[in-house]
Amino acid sequence: MGAKKGGKPEDAAEDMPHVPLKAILLADSFTTKFWPITLECPKVLLPLVNTRMIDYTLAWLESANVEEVFVFCCSHSKQIISYLDKSKWVKQPNFSVTTIESLNCISAGDALRLIYERNVINGDFILISGDTVSNMVLKQALDEHKERRQKDNNAVMTMVIKQSKPSQITRQTRLGTDELFMVINPTTKQLLYYEDKSDNLKGNLTLDKSFLAENTSISVHNDKQDCYIDICSEEVLSLFTDNFDYQHLRRHFVKGLLVDDIMGYKIFTHEIHSDYAARIDNFRSYDSISKDIIQRWTYPFVPDVQFSTSNSANLERHGIYRASEISQSYSANIGRFTYIGKGSSIGGRTIILNSVIGEGCKIGDDVFIEGCYIWNNVTIEDGCKLKHAILCDGVVMKSESVLEPGVILSYNVVVGQGFVVPPYSKASLLPQPVQQDSDEELEYADNNSGIIPITDTLENGNIGLKLELSDLGIGGRGFIWSISEVDHEEEWRHSVAPIPESKLIELTQTAFDNLEINVQEDNVLPVLDEQESGDESDDEIRDEYQIFEKEIEATFLRGVHEKVKEDHIILEVNSLRLSYNLALENCASALFYSMMKLALDTPHNSPANLVKNVNDVVSCWGKLLKPYLQGIDDEIEVLMKFEEMCLENGNEYAPVFVQILHLLYDKDIIQEEAILKWADEREDADESDKVFVKQSEKFIQWLNEASEEED
Template sequence: MGAQKKGATRFSEDPEELARVPLQAILLADSFTTKFRPITLDRPKVLLPLVNVPMINYTLAWLESAGVEEVIVFCCAHSKQVINYLESSEWFSHPNFSVMTIESHNSISAGDALRLIYERNVIQGDFVLISGDTVSNMSLTQVLKEHKERKKKDSNAIMTMIIKRSKSSSIIQQSRLGTDELFMAIDPNTKQLLYYEDKADHSKGAICLDKLLLTDNPSISLHNDKQDCYIDICSPEVLSLFTDNFDYQHLRRHFVKGLLVDDIMGYKVFTHEIHSNYAARIDNFRSYGSISKDIIQRWTYPFVPDVKFFGNSAIKLERQGMYRASDVVQSRSAEVGSFTVIGNGTRIGNNTKISNSVVGEGCTIGSNVSIEGSYIWDNVIIEDGCKLMHSIVCDGVVIKSGAVLDPGVVLSFKVIIGQQFVVPSYSKVSLFQQPTKQDSDEELEYADNSSGIVENSSMADTVDKSNGQLTSELLDEECGPTYELGTGGVGYIWSICEGSHEEEWRHSIAPIPADKLAEAMQTTDDDLELLTQDGSVLPPSGELKPDSNYSDDNEDPRDVSIYFEKEVEATFLRAVHENIKEDNVILEVNSLRLSYNKLFTDCAGAIFYSLMKLALETPHSSPSELCNSTMDVVTKWKKLLKSYLTDIDEQIEVIQKFEEICLESAKEFSPLFSKILFHLYDKDLIQEDAILKWDDEKKNADEADKVFVKQSEKFIQWLREAPEEDDEEEDEEE
């Protein structure tokens, strides 16, 4: 992966910077939260498997592909595990890409981490700031260029945040990632961030805006439809600001919001919105499940299961989004459904059904087992007759025969579930007792200062840290009665803390209950108001200008269609340039269709547009060459287009899309309309009935709308007469 550097070019012509500075990144290998407990009492979050690959590998692979040359990995919780993993991986020997680690045992926040990095004096210029739980495939070229050019004009422009427009309503996006609703105010002209607040930070029902925002800015766009990707381009001043302000702990709640209200220093934060690329952070169990699905459905290409990147074993993509390693042993009567990954050395018994799940390496799954929407890690044993629904099962777990995991269950490392035992929904089970006090000597995980969450259990001393095995003392004395997890069960069920019941379903990988989703949507629709400090009501989204009258217009559906077409085009172009098979492209387009709630007719139009655009961009010097190029493109990608042309409506959509292209975006095709239409017919992509129905629909249209019908008049006449000639020939033969 390392030879080609897509984003490493530095965008400065200043004489003092002619000596090239390598592009650096700071990767925080600690989230400083406890959302992944009890799993992270054993293993750091960044080393947890994400579709059978350690999470940090996705972040490092993207940084390398995006042109970053030096990565400083800050390690805190379980720092030795992270350092040992990196030192034994290919990352430490990778050419043109260096990884160094900084270890800390007493940092409890991102602010502490950045202050320590500043003291080490390892950052030489602008840098990428990211955490090791982020997955992306975006290019950094444009955002780096914008950041550099901005900084030249305004030395106070010290940070650029990557954001992405949600594909769906804000509440659906929250339910997908388990995040709080985010509100931003952005200058639509300069892209400067003026206001940032998530719903967790304000009282229910109202957000107050300083009226000076309207006074000081010609226009403001208010948004609750943006996703914070938690990828930042930072100038070195960011590190010094953390050093000068020790109350800066959290990157967003303290640092960003602090800059936005600081009138003295005048530092500015800007945004860069991505559209067709992917970027998301794994913040909780729900986003872990959602991003796993995105990887399986190939939104994150090239970081997908069947493309080798560091730490990823060879695996093959089969039909309907099913990935399987070559040495899987599967009974003939077992059924492995779509969007499922099965790792190396796993054995699957008779009549077992697995769907929408990830199974790791070396697992043994018995007969008559049902696994749906679950994530099974390595070396797990699931005996006969078990049922798992939307659960996470860590390494070395044993689930005895007939046991049931209800939705939302998390089983930490080496837990044993007894026979016929039903683990209740949202339960977390661990060999560690639930923490009740802080042990400052051997903290296994660090929490946010303000969380008030107790740190770790004193049971840490009973774990053999060299190999992760529990000592006999722990098994004999520390584990509770076996009936807590059924006959033969070993481990503790953690109780749900008072006041956190809502977080259980919000952050779980289990589907959100219908009543909870309806309640959340009702709250979002009815309760929210945006207020200025004097109590004036502002709209929840859209553009505002001083003294303007606001009208609550719904979003133009054409905007959604444009986003959809752009994403289909990006998917198609990746297939062209990277020789991706048509079956895989169909899989990705189907994922887009579901995400945007589109029809097959929309897919047909978008794919046809992508084909025609590719043909137009192929070098040509005459209409005949353009026509030949178009025919070549259509012929090569016939299978892809035909997949979405199964009925007349879809075929008519393509004809109408071609009309639109000829009239608006690519008028070079206008004189070639009838020739290309005939080619589509000749290749059995557009049927005779579709062309004749299109002609019939144009009978009463305005003359301006009949341009291409008239151009195709001879061809249409031939189609209408051809059946009569065929009938006459048949009569003569009789």
């Protein structure tokens, strides 16, 4: 039987050969941001909530139906190859992992040129680094890329982006990355401009007259996060081969293509919303993404749904994860969002909060640990105190020693008895290299093992190493690396420690400044389409407020779990309000919603216990609402928000509305005048809108009578 008119034979699809989807995974970060740790172990093999970073990336690629992965490794290549050879990934059906090794590449550009020479890519492929965590559904982005390719062969790349914290202060708090500016065509999603502050961009974005003349409809963003997940055509590899000055994927390749008028190649964007994707670029993003994993934003890639049974953990109340064979004293206190690894022991009266403990760790009595990442086989003796630090495998802290916030202890370092390690210090058994290459792309020690023998170094007098041994106290062992004045000024930006108060205020003031868009020869201005000119639909405004509300909730919960000062939370909320251009009342209702949700999520077994939870939360955090309740109307907005919560399906607040209203009145959150005005406004409303006013009749009557007595 012949084909239908205008179509292909019915069995044509069956005759087409299957083309497997491939991925290139760069197992080298080509940076020094994780020194001194990465002098001994490759970044992709570092534990992230007790699972290797590369396992998250490979697990996502497998879930996205990628069939062949080519892992490029250079620094510490033997460690990576050995790990993968013993991993479960070599045994997965329909999923092959092949390593490509080179000891000479010094950049991502060099890696892609070598892969091109191997001729292993013959179609579209995914380009990703082995320090990326994602759970996004890839199909839609892939389909969009293929559809564009059919219409335009110059559409060589699709970058995955995500709505980010739209202000500098919250971005620095979350990922420690530089502020990123993108210009995107709002209709086609083509990327037109890409710049970050690392390129000396200081709050001003300058667009050339010719650029604006060629692009009559543009959308300027500083609220997008680059996920570093790219869908590429095979031409991308040949472009690197043709241009040897392309070293960095973004700074050289992306920006190079955007300004190249001759070849006409195009890059497009695909924005994800509910999905998760982020790259571990520095210690701060390591901290943030670890918290996201523990709080299950990355589901199904979470601790209780692990990649192997050997390190799986059980989820308990309050976000606590416990692996097997743990020995814990009855008097020890394990706080919220904490992971305790297999075979670890915890002594009496020890407190562990918001931390990850690896396998085989020995923690003594009267130890205080907060916001730390303690890897495998670490020993912490009695009376130690440590906050917001990273301790690599084999570290020993002798009794009564202290780690100030931001400390990094590399492998097998020993901190002496009673010794206090200063803030932001980095200690290693390896001496500090004196002469570091100025190129950001380099991260190399010994290519085979990564370990520089200290004895050989000292005997040979290698001029590239610093030999000043800093005493780590009685019985201590290791070098404390010095920090230059320039690096010290920026150390807080990439640290696992909370941002210092002085820097937080500085960031907030910067966030208040409006972004300036300067046009060279300013007689030409961008012509924006209706959406960009401010005529947003009701749905778009509603969606934006929902995003704002989620941002406020995340900010509030971080403040609760990390015990952030109220003033710091208010600074972040103010920054978000300015970024979204919303009113004070929006902040009040969003914060109130976050508090009530926290009380609802806190375990309770009766309505009375729920009211007690609300009382505890409001007593502790109610002061956050005060700056945003400037008048009666603001307080009424909070009451209306509470009504909305009570009307949600299955919400437990409806039966206790009156009790909580009375509590808010007693705590001076809602004033008498606001409650009476709220009741008056409901007088002529439909019966369905008067449910909670009727429920509160006796309380409202009491307020009226009290008011009359005062008069």
